[in-house]
Amino acid sequence: MRISSKGRYALAAVTNMAQRYDSGEYATVINISKELGISKIYLEQVFSLLKRGGVVTSTKGAQGGYLLSRKPGQITVFEVLASVEDSLFERTQETVAENAMDIESALRITVFDTLDEVISETSQGITLLDLVNEAEKHKGEHEIMFYI
Structure with a gap:
């Protein structure tokens, strides 16, 4: 499985917001962009999808920005990825159905459906x-320590 940069950035951005959830402050795309080193223009696209997916809400204006739509413990990785990833949770297309229905059935039942179920269950559990x-x-794992 490969999650696109859109999915990875969405997860990083909402995790960043979740770290500050208790403050109740709106997060701006500019601040998240600076903190995470992600393109502001790209993040704007990601947040548009997150808003459409119901993961975040927004308020316009000088004091505006984005808030998580629910508490961090109530938003799953599945919801975030489903909001921004077009094909991650789509059913796998048929491979050889016309010429070898037995192989197609075996692939679907043994591989594709099993993988889809595991990915869905796992991402819904996080x-x-x-x-x-x-x-x-x-936190602090990658900070440089100075000794005197």
């Missing part, structure tokens, strides 16, 4: 709160 908690474990 919340933004899980990502925040995991990020906290690694």
Whole structure:
């Protein structure tokens, strides 16, 4: 499975927002862009899809920006990816159905349906709160230590 840069950036951006969820402050695309080193123009496209998918809400104006639509523990990775990834959760197309229906059935049942189910179940079982908690474990891991 390969998640596009749109999906990876969406997950990073909403995880960043989830880290600050309790503050109640709106997140701006500019701030997230600077903090994560992601193109502002690209993030605007991602947030448009996240808003359409119901993952975030927005408010216009000087004090505006984006907020998560629900608590981080209530938003799953599945929801985020389904909002921005066009084909990740689509059913796999038929491979050899016209000429070899037995092989097609075997592929569908043994491989494609099984993978689709595992990906769906796994991504539905991971919340933004899980990502925040995991990020906290690694905070400071890559900082340089200075000793005197």
